[in-house]
Amino acid sequence: MGSLSKQTDNYQLQETRLQEKLQDGTTRCHLCLWRCRLKHGQRGFCQAHVNRNGTLYNLSYGILSAIDISPVEEKPVRHFRPGTRVMSIGSYGCSFRCGGCHNLDISWGVDALDNLARGESTEAYVSPQQMVETALRHNVQGIAFTYSEPAVWLEYVLDVAELAKANGLYTVYVSNSFVTDEALEELAPYIDVLCSDIKSLDQEFYTDICRMAKVGDVLASIEKAHALGIHVETRTNIIPTRNDNLEMLRGIATWIHDHLGEDSPWHITRFFPAFKLAHLPATDSTTLWAVHDVARQAGLKNVYVYDDKGCDCAQENLPVAAYLDESEEAVHQVKKCHASCCGDEGILLKKYEVSDSPK
Numbered sequence: 001m002g003s004l005s006k007q008t009d010n011y012q013l014q015e016t017r018l019q020e021k022l023q024d025g026t027t028r029c030h031l032c033l034w035r036c037r038l039k040h041g042q043r044g045f046c047q048a049h050v051n052r053n054g055t056l057y058n059l060s061y062g063i064l065s066a067i068d069i070s071p072v073e074e075k076p077v078r079h080f081r082p083g084t085r086v087m088s089i090g091s092y093g094c095s096f097r098c099g100g101c102h103n104l105d106i107s108w109g110v111d112a113l114d115n116l117a118r119g120e121s122t123e124a125y126v127s128p129q130q131m132v133e134t135a136l137r138h139n140v141q142g143i144a145f146t147y148s149e150p151a152v153w154l155e156y157v158l159d160v161a162e163l164a165k166a167n168g169l170y171t172v173y174v175s176n177s178f179v180t181d182e183a184l185e186e187l188a189p190y191i192d193v194l195c196s197d198i199k200s201l202d203q204e205f206y207t208d209i210c211r212m213a214k215v216g217d218v219l220a221s222i223e224k225a226h227a228l229g230i231h232v233e234t235r236t237n238i239i240p241t242r243n244d245n246l247e248m249l250r251g252i253a254t255w256i257h258d259h260l261g262e263d264s265p266w267h268i269t270r271f272f273p274a275f276k277l278a279h280l281p282a283t284d285s286t287t288l289w290a291v292h293d294v295a296r297q298a299g300l301k302n303v304y305v306y307d308d309k310g311c312d313c314a315q316e317n318l319p320v321a322a323y324l325d326e327s328e329e330a331v332h333q334v335k336k337c338h339a340s341c342c343g344d345e346g347i348l349l350k351k352y353e354v355s356d357s358p359k
């Protein structure tokens with residue numbers, strides 16, 4: 001096994017990687033484009049980072065919500081190591097609140113993150129070393145960070161990805177691309193593939209799922225990843241009446257063609273009703289193939305239609321412990337931060353509040 005300078009064998013809060021300590025005791029997080037400015041006790045929009053006495057910490061380092069093994073094509077990634085198998089892992093927390101999200105329990109993960117903050121969580125903790133050993137033991141060729149938004153889990157993603165690369169595994173990062181340039185620069189040496197959503201070109205669509213998100217910023221992040229040398233594949237989940245306008249979708253195809261190249265793969269997935277969008281029908285095949293045709297007309301050479309598959313959910317839903325080389329009891333012991341710096345106060349629970357929104 002390759003080695004890391006910082007070894008973490010037990011669950012504990014990790015200092016947030018990209019933070020700016022401000023003079024008034026608040027701290028700004030620069031992992032995603034929320035750039036939350038937080039006071040002592042406050043947690044960011046994602047709920048996964050907390051300010052304690054002027055320093056930001058990640059609550060979810062090493063905490064896994066799901067593991068699955070699948071062909072890399074299911075991420076979906078088609079033009080990187082085809083025919084190989086990848087171990088997908090995710091934690092809790094997302095920078096968006098999509099009305100049609102299929103992964104709510106783990107993507108928002110509000111209850112799981114609250115339990116971590118209270119020191120009452122029984123979620124699986126897996127050190128980076130254990131994670132990479134698990135992947136090697138299952139004979140996969142890569143590790144994918146997915147299910148929730150990996151930008152809010154960057155500390156762990158970086159440690160695992162560095163170790164994975166040192167041990168001959170490739171790495172895939174499945175993202176909404178609401179991320180900062182700084183985060184992408186940290187990731188670039190260790191991430192081989194970005195599979196990114198382009199959800200729409202309509203600003204209203206993005207505002208609805210995240211009031212801070214600008215279409216231009218998301219596209220700029222994807223282009224930045226491409227410029228940094230990360231292999232980029234994009235995906236759009238076609239939601240009836242929400243983002244199925246063919247001219248807008250032609251616009252996405254044209255943007256990919258002009259900014260990522262005519263060979264850049266675009267994955268078109270079927271929407272399945274969920275959560276706030278449970279009243280909408282699943283996307284019909286005719287629509288998906290019409291999108292395919294406009295993309296081909298726009299000059300894209302690699303357009304893939306997924307008639308049978310929506311978002312990137314864990315397929316098997318085996319318990320996380322099933323993949324680990326430990327007893328269920330050991331995996332699900334109560335997680336309390338191993339460090340002693342929190343003192344009696346514990347991890348404060350005050351959540352992100354509208355009146356304290358990032359400025």
Ligand code: SF4
Nearest residue numbers: 029032035036044046
């Ligand atoms: S949402 Fe989370 S990851 Fe994003 S800036 Fe806020 S605290 Fe950081």
Ligand code: SF4
Nearest residue numbers: 094096098101107176
């Ligand atoms: S669909 Fe993706 S970006 Fe949207 S809330 Fe779910 S995990 Fe987050």
